[in-house]
Amino acid sequence: MSWVLDSGRPIYLQIVERLELSIVSGQFKPGDKVPSVRELAVEAGVNPNTMQKAMVELERQGLVHSERTSGRFITEDEAMITQVREELAKKQIQEFMERMNKMGFDGEEIVTLLQKTMREGKK
Amino acid sequence: MSWVLDSGRPIYLQIVERLELSIVSGQFKPGDKVPSVRELAVEAGVNPNTMQKAMVELERQGLVHSERTSGRFITEDEAMITQVREELAKKQIQEFMERMNKMGFDGEEIVTLLQKTMREGKK
């Protein structure tokens, strides 16, 4: 048993993930201007370079694009956003099932529990 | 947007969770002797006080109990373990659904995707 106590995860990747979520969940809409690297860095309490690194990654994925002097913008390619949304979902599902499996729940049990939880949630 | 970058979560609680998992998943079995606080602290790379705090919490829950002179042991009350197992599962499920909801997936979609993932996993 050797543990990494949370968050050996690079900050810039945590930021990337948060921004991906903001985009696929519609908090940022296609075409929206993204706040400047410097602003975001201050908000997040990180160095501008770290934020920059995160933005570069988002750009590589095609979720945002930068206009030299006017800022960064969310892609207007909604198919791209949908695709990322599905990738993120898949990742969430796999991690979730891994954790559940580790606790000894098999697929059917998971589905059953999930449906039960949903039913309770509706009440 | 104001961010806490990962894990303001107290270390000892992260440890508690990991130990709970080890127990409900059967890595530690009912009646097993738990390694000494010092050993565990070294393995986890944390201060013994932190590990101690984690053990106290597990005791409070009833998952382990200490025999004054001979050390700590996993509870033999399997019902208790089962109960914790289900609580943990419920927590996982709720967190999972929260994250999925945030991405705009509703309950039905989640179940569908999950079943699809299971089918793929079997191949």
Place this chain on the structure above:
Amino acid sequence: MSWVLDSGRPIYLQIVERLELSIVSGQFKPGDKVPSVRELAVEAGVNPNTMQKAMVELERQGLVHSERTSGRFITEDEAMITQVREELAKKQIQEFMERMNKMGFDGEEIVTLLQKTMREGKK
């Protein structure tokens, strides 16, 4: 007429290009160990971060991969190298033809001159 006097080109991209050439031309062979970021940075007279940025780009392309503690290595996927070789060639050709066109040479003339140059080169 507004000029950028050479090399507004980022250093890290110039480095990337040089390394691509070294790889596709066989100076670095598949599986070869790449000198450490720090060594390369000293040789090139740049900051290690700049060299790191270049290596990350090469990695993204798949031309090299890094082994956490033992260093970086040229990919052994020769098809990948061949592909990059062809991309680089295509780029060279297009830039060349653009320049020649700007001087008023059309395709046929270019080929003719090129063949003439080759014949002279052989003497």
Place this chain on the structure above:
Amino acid sequence: MSWVLDSGRPIYLQIVERLELSIVSGQFKPGDKVPSVRELAVEAGVNPNTMQKAMVELERQGLVHSERTSGRFITEDEAMITQVREELAKKQIQEFMERMNKMGFDGEEIVTLLQKTMREGKK
């Protein structure tokens, strides 16, 4: 591996080359008046002395000549222009072939690729 990162090439020579191109490509026509050194220097964002040096070189080559009081003019000797055009072309070709050779393409391959590129360009 020891690198000179781009363009130790003197600025005035880079300018000379650009002006040669402007002439042989017909942007400046035989007999045209050349803008003043000051104007050109401002456009290019260089020191007037640097631009002056470039003009002197062009004069040496015979591509422009200065009329003491009325300014500088492009030569009307079209044969001279043609000659320079061919020299520039030759230089381009040689540099191009050098680069391609370095990547391991031989003459025939180069011609083949070039013709292929031309065919694609026409579509």
Place this chain on the structure above:
DNA sequence: GTGGTCTAGACCACC
């Protein structure tokens, strides 16, 4: 020793 990450602070080009 390796790669990877992060910070702090600077300069540039563009508009």
Place this chain on the structure above:
DNA sequence: GTGGTCTAGACCACA
């Protein structure tokens, strides 16, 4: 003001 690049120097995990 924006994004982009670069330097200098630090710390970490891994083995």
